[in-house]
Amino acid sequence: xxxxxxxxxxxxxxxxxxxxxxxxxxxxxxxxxxxxxxxxxxxxxxxxxxxxxxxxxxxxxxxxxxxxxxxxxxxxxxxxxxxxxxxxxxxxxxxxxxxxxxxxxxxxxxxxxxxxxxxxxxxxxxxxxxxxxxxxxxxxxxxxxxxxxxxxxxxxxxxxxxxxxxxxxxxxxxxxxxxxxxxxxxxxxxxxxxxxxxxxxxxxxxxxxxxxxxxxxxxxxxxxxxxxxxxxxxxxxxxxxxxxxxxxxxxxxxxxxxxxxxxxxxxxxxxxxxxxxxxxxxxxxxxxxxxxxxxxxxxxxxxxxxxxxxxxxxxxxxxxxxxxxxxxxxxxxxxxxxxxxxxxxxxxxxxxxxxxxxxxxxxxxxxxxxxxxxxxxxxxxxxxxxxxxxxxxxxxxxxxxxxxxxxxxxxxxxxxxxxxxxxxxxxxxxxxxxxxxxxxxxxxxxxxxxxxxxxxxxxxxxxxxxxxxxxxxxxxxxxxxxxxxxxxxxxxxxxxxxxxxxxxxxxx
Amino acid sequence: xxxxxxxxxxxxxxxxxxxxxxxxxxxxxxxxxxxxxxxxxxxxxxxxxxxxxxxxxxxxxxxxxxxxxxxxxxxxxxxxxxxxxxxxxxxxxxxxxxxxxxxxxxxxxxxxxxxxxxxxxxxxxxxxxxxxxxxxxxxxxxxxxxxx
Numbered sequence: 001x002x003x004x005x006x007x008x009x010x011x012x013x014x015x016x017x018x019x020x021x022x023x024x025x026x027x028x029x030x031x032x033x034x035x036x037x038x039x040x041x042x043x044x045x046x047x048x049x050x051x052x053x054x055x056x057x058x059x060x061x062x063x064x065x066x067x068x069x070x071x072x073x074x075x076x077x078x079x080x081x082x083x084x085x086x087x088x089x090x091x092x093x094x095x096x097x098x099x100x101x102x103x104x105x106x107x108x109x110x111x112x113x114x115x116x117x118x119x120x121x122x123x124x125x126x127x128x129x130x131x132x133x134x135x136x137x138x139x140x141x142x143x144x145x146x147x148x149x150x151x152x153x154x155x156x157x158x159x160x161x162x163x164x165x166x167x168x169x170x171x172x173x174x175x176x177x178x179x180x181x182x183x184x185x186x187x188x189x190x191x192x193x194x195x196x197x198x199x200x201x202x203x204x205x206x207x208x209x210x211x212x213x214x215x216x217x218x219x220x221x222x223x224x225x226x227x228x229x230x231x232x233x234x235x236x237x238x239x240x241x242x243x244x245x246x247x248x249x250x251x252x253x254x255x256x257x258x259x260x261x262x263x264x265x266x267x268x269x270x271x272x273x274x275x276x277x278x279x280x281x282x283x284x285x286x287x288x289x290x291x292x293x294x295x296x297x298x299x300x301x302x303x304x305x306x307x308x309x310x311x312x313x314x315x316x317x318x319x320x321x322x323x324x325x326x327x328x329x330x331x332x333x334x335x336x337x338x339x340x341x342x343x344x345x346x347x348x349x350x351x352x353x354x355x356x357x358x359x360x361x362x363x364x365x366x367x368x369x370x371x372x373x374x375x376x377x378x379x380x381x382x383x384x385x386x387x388x389x390x391x392x393x394x395x396x397x398x399x400x401x402x403x404x405x406x407x408x409x410x411x412x413x414x415x416x417x418x419x420x421x422x423x424x425x426x427x428x429x430x431x432x433x434x435x436x437x438x439x440x441x442x443x444x445x446x447x448x449x450x451x452x453x454x455x456x457x458x459x460x461x462x463x464x465x466x467x468x469x470x471x472x473x474x475x476x477x478x479x480x481x482x483x484x485x486x487x488x489x490x491x492x493x494x495x496x497x498x499x500x501x502x503x504x505x506x507x508x
Numbered sequence: 509x510x511x512x513x514x515x516x517x518x519x520x521x522x523x524x525x526x527x528x529x530x531x532x533x534x535x536x537x538x539x540x541x542x543x544x545x546x547x548x549x550x551x552x553x554x555x556x557x558x559x560x561x562x563x564x565x566x567x568x569x570x571x572x573x574x575x576x577x578x579x580x581x582x583x584x585x586x587x588x589x590x591x592x593x594x595x596x597x598x599x600x601x602x603x604x605x606x607x608x609x610x611x612x613x614x615x616x617x618x619x620x621x622x623x624x625x626x627x628x629x630x631x632x633x634x635x636x637x638x639x640x641x642x643x644x645x646x647x648x649x650x651x652x653x654x655x656x
Contacts, residue, residue, distance in 0.1 A: 224580025
């Protein structure tokens with residue numbers, strides 16, 4: 001099939017009046033919820049999911065996609081102005097964005113992140129255009145062994161790549177997979193670990209899990225830390241103009257960020273957050289002025305924001321081509337497709353080319369809308385954030401409860417939010433990373449299913465998986481990653497012990 | 509004499525306990541063989557991996573030493589109670605009442621909030637939820653008890 005003809009069809013679909021309107025509604029609501037601290041793209045998408053039940057599938061996805069990347073755009077606003085990440089993947093932006101606000105330069109930071117987001121988003125969409133058709137051709141040959149290997153690699157990478165404590169990261173992935181086994185077993189229908197609760201037969205609602213772990217624990221910590229900072233800076237158009245040297249210093253970080261983001265977004269398991277952390281670390285290492293990082297270096301916001309939005313777009317690659325959701329928010333979107341009777345996977349592009357290409361086109365239109373809208377609307381979002389957190393968080397909690405309740409119309413799921421909110425808070429105090437838990441939970445059942453199928457095909461002979469080229473390579477890479485991680489742990493602990501020996505273990 | 513970091517020690521024990529729960533809990537389900545796995549197989553071995561990781565974390569607690577984190581009891585209790593109230597009240601009195609009570613209880617977690625602020629904020633939150641979700645976005649949620 002001709003790529004250009006496909007792209008043209010896509011824009012035809014995306015430019016219909018209805019799709020344009022819902023795209024606009026999506027990006028607007030997404031930016032609004034994303035800008036509220038404590039509500040990320042996941043909460044925003046889940047809250048708005050029920051409205052899309054009555055739309056046709058393409059329009060539904062156009063709108064939810066808009067909410068998703070709109071929330072990621074909006075999330076940087078509260079990172080920069082309040083030092084509170086609007087979504088977990090905007091956490092890195094606080095490091096240099098907030099110091100810029102303290103120096104009275106929030107206008108520049110907000111303008112720069114909008115440009116970086118647009119650039120990253122566009123780059124991610126180009127990757128979606130060029131890679132998705134190639135991957136689909138491979139994916140048709142994929143068997144359960146390949147699916148198993150690709151997910152295990154993604155999960156191990158998510159747990160080890162950026163973690164200070166890889167053992168704890170891996171423990172969270174496994175904990176997520178264990179929680180994922182709760183519910184009816186797919187092959188036999190036997191209820192596992194449901195403790196007699198009928199509501200657990202379909203498994204734990206991952207929206208309840210995610211909102212409890214991230215949203216609720218974030219709110220508790222934020223109230224405790226007293227973040228009612230008075231915020232009085234006016235953001236005018238004049239204040240958005242960056243210095244000439246900042247423009248010059250922004251280009252390469254933005255490009256590197258976009259590349260990293262596109263890679264980690266496309267790998268199921270790792271996602272925007274990891275891409276932003278690595279992007280920041282690389283810029284700091286490459287910079288001629290590493291001492292400026294943390295004090296308002298423009299590179300420190302350009303790379304993560306570009307990476308974030310590139311990852312959001314490229315996360316659609318595994319979802320659309322393999323049917324593997326790359327992140328929690330993608331899992332909700334995949335749920336939306338399934339509700340409309342569309343099975344994401346290699347067959348999607350053949351059977352419903354209008355959906356795939358229409359979505360890709362609408363993503364880009366949505367990104368243009370965000371660019372055009374966000375610069376004049378920055379003032380509105382700033383005013384939204386002038387509301388003190390003490391008034392904001394009761395509303396955030398209600399929004400979370402409403403979002404969880406509406407997805408399955410279940411008060412039981414709201415009780416689960418309570419339980420996971422407590423668990424998330426305890427885990428945060430114990431310095432665990434929560435993102436690997438969630439992704440382990442989402443991919444866990446798919447890993448289990450494909451592992452069982454593969455072992456059935458190969459009659460329990462694991463070596464068959466290692467000799468197939470794609471699954472063998474991926475599993476070898478996974479093993480290398482684990483060996484390397486173990487080596488790093490051992491090296492660091494030896495270094496720590498030596499330091500302890502020298503300083504008497506006084507500090508650090 | 510190495511000191512033990514309580515945070516890492518508790519973390520290790522927690523992971524170990526979780527693993528043990530699934531390792532032993534799954535023994536009540538059919539295990540099957542590697543070529544034809546039963547429902548107990550995967551949770552059993554994931555539980556074993558979790559126990560191993562718990563032991564690794566527990567061992568590492570001998571080396572790391574960082575200040576213990578602050579506990580925030582008041583926001584913790586208030587926030588969790590407010591969510592419980594939502595789950596309890598929504599099916600009985602509808603969204604507006606549930607949001608009102610949820611907001612009010614959650615505000616008790618903020619030590620600086622006075623009664624005036626509690627009243628004004630919770631009423632406004634309830635109104636915003638009603639207007640935004642029921643009137644504008646038309647979510648299928650009962651707004652009041654007569655909509656149930």
